[in-house]
Amino acid sequence: MTEENGFSCPLPFHENAVVTLAHGGGGSLTHQLIEKIFRPAFDNPDLETEHDSAIIEVGAGKLAFTTDSYVVQPLIFPGGDIGSLAVNGTVNDLAMSGARPLYLSAGFILEEGLAMETLWSVVQSMKQSALSAGVKIITGDTKVVDKGKGDGIFINTSGIGVIEQGVAIHPSQIQSGDEILLSGDIARHGMAILSARKDSGFQNQIESDCASVAGEVLSLLDAGVRCLRDLTRGGLATALIEISGSAGVSIEINESEIPVQENVKGACEILGFDPLYVANEGRFVAFVNPKDTAQALSIMKKASADARKIGRVTEPAGKRVTLKTRAGSSRMLNMLSGEQLPRIC
Amino acid sequence: MTEENGFSCPLPFHENAVVTLAHGGGGSLTHQLIEKIFRPAFDNPDLETEHDSAIIEVGAGKLAFTTDSYVVQPLIFPGGDIGSLAVNGTVNDLAMSGARPLYLSAGFILEEGLAMETLWSVVQSMKQSALSAGVKIITGDTKVVDKGKGDGIFINTSGIGVIEQGVAIHPSQIQSGDEILLSGDIARHGMAILSARKDSGFQNQIESDCASVAGEVLSLLDAGVRCLRDLTRGGLATALIEISGSAGVSIEINESEIPVQENVKGACEILGFDPLYVANEGRFVAFVNPKDTAQALSIMKKASADARKIGRVTEPAGKRVTLKTRAGSSRMLNMLSGEQLPRIC
Numbered sequence: 254m255t256e257e258n259g260f261s262c263p264l265p266f267h268e269n270a271v272v273t274l275a276h277g278g279g280g281s282l283t284h285q286l287i288e289k290i291f292r293p294a295f296d297n298p299d300l301e302t303e304h305d306s307a308i309i310e311v312g313a314g315k316l317a318f319t320t321d322s323y324v325v326q327p328l329i330f331p332g333g334d335i336g337s338l339a340v341n342g343t344v345n346d347l348a349m350s351g352a353r354p355l356y357l358s359a360g361f362i363l364e365e366g367l368a369m370e371t372l373w374s375v376v377q378s379m380k381q382s383a384l385s386a387g388v389k390i391i392t393g394d395t396k397v398v399d400k401g402k403g404d405g406i407f408i409n410t411s412g413i414g415v416i417e418q419g420v421a422i423h424p425s426q427i428q429s430g431d432e433i434l435l436s437g438d439i440a441r442h443g444m445a446i447l448s449a450r451k452d453s454g455f456q457n458q459i460e461s462d463c464a465s466v467a468g469e470v471l472s473l474l475d476a477g478v479r480c481l482r483d484l485t486r487g488g489l490a491t492a493l494i495e496i497s498g499s500a501g502v503s504i505e506i507n508e509s510e511i512p513v514q515e516n517v518k519g520a521c522e523i524l525g526f527d528p529l530y531v532a533n534e535g536r537f538v539a540f541v542n543p544k545d546t547a548q549a550l551s552i553m554k555k556a557s558a559d560a561r562k563i564g565r566v567t568e569p570a571g572k573r574v575t576l577k578t579r580a581g582s583s584r585m586l587n588m589l590s591g592e593q594l595p596r597i598c
Numbered sequence: 599m600t601e602e603n604g605f606s607c608p609l610p611f612h613e614n615a616v617v618t619l620a621h622g623g624g625g626s627l628t629h630q631l632i633e634k635i636f637r638p639a640f641d642n643p644d645l646e647t648e649h650d651s652a653i654i655e656v657g658a659g660k661l662a663f664t665t666d667s668y669v670v671q672p673l674i675f676p677g678g679d680i681g682s683l684a685v686n687g688t689v690n691d692l693a694m695s696g697a698r699p700l701y702l703s704a705g706f707i708l709e710e711g712l713a714m715e716t717l718w719s720v721v722q723s724m725k726q727s728a729l730s731a732g733v734k735i736i737t738g739d740t741k742v743v744d745k746g747k748g749d750g751i752f753i754n755t756s757g758i759g760v761i762e763q764g765v766a767i768h769p770s771q772i773q774s775g776d777e778i779l780l781s782g783d784i785a786r787h788g789m790a791i792l793s794a795r796k797d798s799g800f801q802n803q804i805e806s807d808c809a810s811v812a813g814e815v816l817s818l819l820d821a822g823v824r825c826l827r828d829l830t831r832g833g834l835a836t837a838l839i840e841i842s843g844s845a846g847v848s849i850e851i852n853e854s855e856i857p858v859q860e861n862v863k864g865a866c867e868i869l870g871f872d873p874l875y876v877a878n879e880g881r882f883v884a885f886v887n888p889k890d891t892a893q894a895l896s897i898m899k900k901a902s903a904d905a906r907k908i909g910r911v912t913e914p915a916g917k918r919v920t921l922k923t924r925a926g927s928s929r930m931l932n933m934l935s936g937e938q939l940p941r942i943c
Binding site: 274275277278279280281282283284303304305306307308309310311312313314315316317318319320321322323324345346347349350352356358359360361362391392393394396397398399401402403404407409411412413414416423424482483485486487491495499532588589590595596598 | 619620622623624625626627628629648649650651652653654655656657658659660661662663664665666667668669690691692694695697701703704705706707736737738739741742743744746747748749752754756757758759761768769827828830831832836840843844877933934935936940941943
């Protein structure tokens with residue numbers, strides 16, 4: 254039994270146990286991995302470890318279905334790890350469609366030589382995140398690739414959520430005049446990953462905003478929200494540019510209304526990043542009819558005091574996203590062609 | 599425009615175009631990948647490329663949900679590629695639960711430097727396999743990892759299928775006396791992968807059995823089948839050992855009834871593999887009440903003339919799987935602890 258990262262690992266593995274190719278071979282070592290690590294962590298009545306699929310009962314209606322693979326480096330960072338990210342990221346994608354997240358799958362691609370303790374710790378984190386978000390992990394898969402053909406742990410989570418009757422959250426619902434609400438301060442996740450990298454040369458500890466927003470979003474659905482979008486890869490700017498294109502509308506936002514923590518702002522300035530394009534993992538924007546803004550904002554402020562109105566949908570023509578800067582000028586936001594920060598999720 | 603593997607690639611990429619980290623960054627190159635490769639291939643009314651989840655309508659009842667990651671090497675092999683494998687493998691897992699496969703997700707983890715032409719060709723193969731199996735790919739994700747941190751292409755597919763009322767396919771349904779039917783000759787997929795490897799030193803071309811069995815299985819459901827299991831990692835022996843354990847029954851099979859192609863048998867002998875433990879990707883066993891054997895077998899023989907009855911469920915005690923050899927002796931089959939063939943799926 255060893256202690257690391259605050260976990261005590263009750264595995265019958267010796268202290269320096271590592272994942273081998275045979276753990277992915279479908280034989281007795283694969284079964285040991287399931288019985289000793291996955292089944293105890295993900296235990297629930299719908300979990301299926303002895304058959305090819307999990308079986309769930311649903312009522313007639315609409316379901317949301319989504320998938321994401323997670324390849325973040327480092328695997329563990331301030332405010333989270335690849336496990337919490339893999340649960341919260343997919344939970345949030347379901348929530349952004351107006352769905353109540355219910356079930357997740359978990360597919361692991363492990364690199365030969367991975368410390369068993371690291372896998373265990375990541376799986377414990379998935380367990381905790383799933384409990385917090387109110388979802389069940391009910392089906393899974395493990396593959397192992399040769400050393401040097403992977404990078405520790407990659408995780409795919411796919412998710413199923415149920416959409417209540419009458420809920421229609423989509424870019425096509427957006428109307429001219431809608432107001433845009435932001436759920437909190439931005440750019441923390443991307444800068445937390447960057448500052449956690451050994452080669453970043455950056456000492457300032459920034460904590461990721463990685464969290465489930467499903468509870469907050471379910472309350473918002475009653476407040477007449479028309480569209481939601483989480484601000485992951487590409488950050489706030491990319492999310493708004495995508496929505497502007499999909500919905501065929503223009504958008505105007507005010508830089509002075511967009512909260513960025515001082516240490517995050519400082520890190521962005523030093524390292525040359527624009528916080529508007531830096532990834533978040535627990536932040537979203539909501540598009541609402543102005544008559545619903547007060548109610549929606551009061552719900553959002555309960556989750557984060559930094560939530561605020563940052564702009565509005567203007568005339569449909571142009572499909573532009575315009576930023577009113579602090580200095581009083583305006584500039585158009587464009588999609589980045591390159592990669593700001595590889596492997597932040 | 600280039601021609602390779604019988605495909606003509608209509609991409610606006612130059613002939614030597616490769617995947618870069620920026621293709622996974624969520625910016626304009628990610629969008630280009632979606633618009634030029636994924637959307638045209640997976641086009642269907644339920645495909646969602648502009649929102650966080652796909653939305654599907656379902657009737658009240660039972661759904662099957664499953665996931666698998668695919669890390670096969672080489673990416674392209676006789677009889678299939680990682681794309682057809684990723685579709686058929688997950689389709690077959692749904693079918694093994696008695697479900698009609700309906701929807702798939704597709705999560706790609708690409709290695710920086712991958713030839714764009716290879717990605718395109720694999721995606722075309724997924725398109726064809728999905729059409730053949732009658733499933734729609736409706737949601738997806740792409741990540742790119744640095745060169746040397748992946749291995750060309752890894753694919754996760756998760757799947758949703760619907761289970762008709764009254765269908766209950768599970769190890770717990772198996773009864774003493776049930777007969778065991780095998781859907782065709784075994785061990786081709788594993789040996790096809792092995793012989794396709796550059797370092798195998800093996801020239802004999804063996805074609806994988808990779809295929810959807812969903813159509814065949816849906817017909818079988820009307821013939822009163824009690825349990826189904828596909829014979830993937832670990833092959834026929836591992837599948838039967840797992841079922842014996844889950845169902846709490848013993849199983850007896852006859853070696854002389856198990857079809858293995860001559861070239862596959864030869865390759866196994868030369869290379870030291872037991873065909874009973876070699877992976878298949880289009881083969882399964884069905885457990886049936888003896889009164890239903892004739893009907894079930896006639897359905898299975900339509901899909902493969904090699905389908906046949908290979909054994910039966912004996913007394914519950916012991917949970918043993920026994921092989922009656924051609925020589926007339928008996929031996930107990932045990933789960934392998936090691937890895938016969940890494941990365942065959």
